[in-house]
Amino acid sequence: MAGKHQRKMLRLMGSGEPVRLAVTMATMKKLTRLAFIAQQFGYAYENLQQTGQGGSVLSLVPDPDPQARALAGENRERYPHAAEGGPLPPLVPESLEILKARMVLDLRRQHSAKARMVLILVPLTLGSLTLGLEFGEDVASGLTIAGVFWAATAALLCAMFAASRRYNARYTARLQAAGFTPVTDHNGRSRYVPPGGRLPGHGNPFAG
Structure with a gap:
């Protein structure tokens, strides 16, 4: 149905x-x-x-x-x-x-690689700063927390992008075949x- x-x-x-x-x-x-x-x-x-x-x-x-x-x-x-x-x-x-x-x-491929970077990095940076200033005791510690969070999240995103490229290659090969x-x-x-x-x-x- x-x-x-x-x-x-x-x-x-x-x-x-x-x-x-x-x-x-x-x-x-x-x-x-x-x-x-x-x-x-x-x-x-x-x-x-x-x-x-x-x-x-x-x-x-x-x-x-x-x-x-x-x-x-x-x-x-x-x-x-x-x-x-x-x-x-x-x-x-x-x-x-x-x-x-x-x-x-x-x-x-809805967005270009440059547009995807902007869509990801801008919210990530703003979110990291907000989190750091919220939990840091002062500006310096807040920036440290923000930096650690930003780096950890960026590393995770890089791993996700690598997996996405592998899937893209598989789908491309499927269509070409x-x-x-x-x-x-x-x-x-x-x-x-x-x-x-x-x-x-x-x-x-x-x-x-």
Whole structure:
């Protein structure tokens, strides 16, 4: 049975227009399943962005590919009540893995490396100073506490970044093995598109 976000997404897709679905506190598993269901009814995954405070926006566009349209027609006949919470097409693990790889890489490349550093270091520095001044007996001890906390947190973040790079390499290899090719979008971000596919704004016939 379809959840509320799936029902809303399918209803929006009924317009035949590009869809931007706002989802709050959703796991990557849920977001991947939403994109997969959209593919079963004639839409293609376009992008995934974080909006802050646990929010995400999943962007979908109509897929003009004849095979995609044929599959959508078949599924509309087989699952006529999908948008009302009825049965949905079965999940395909291989397709889910491909979607997850694309979506994870899109999220992690939403901001440039420089922007990510600013977004992390500024709050970290301010938080460290606040903590140090709160618990230090004087300014000198407060700065010492702040420095120790800053260094420890920065070391942890470096380890997390290293792990993230390893995961990125694994997802990239997974997409390349499936025939996906890297392209650069209008923001200078590296994205992966299906064999023969293009991003909206780069000659895509369904760019909205």
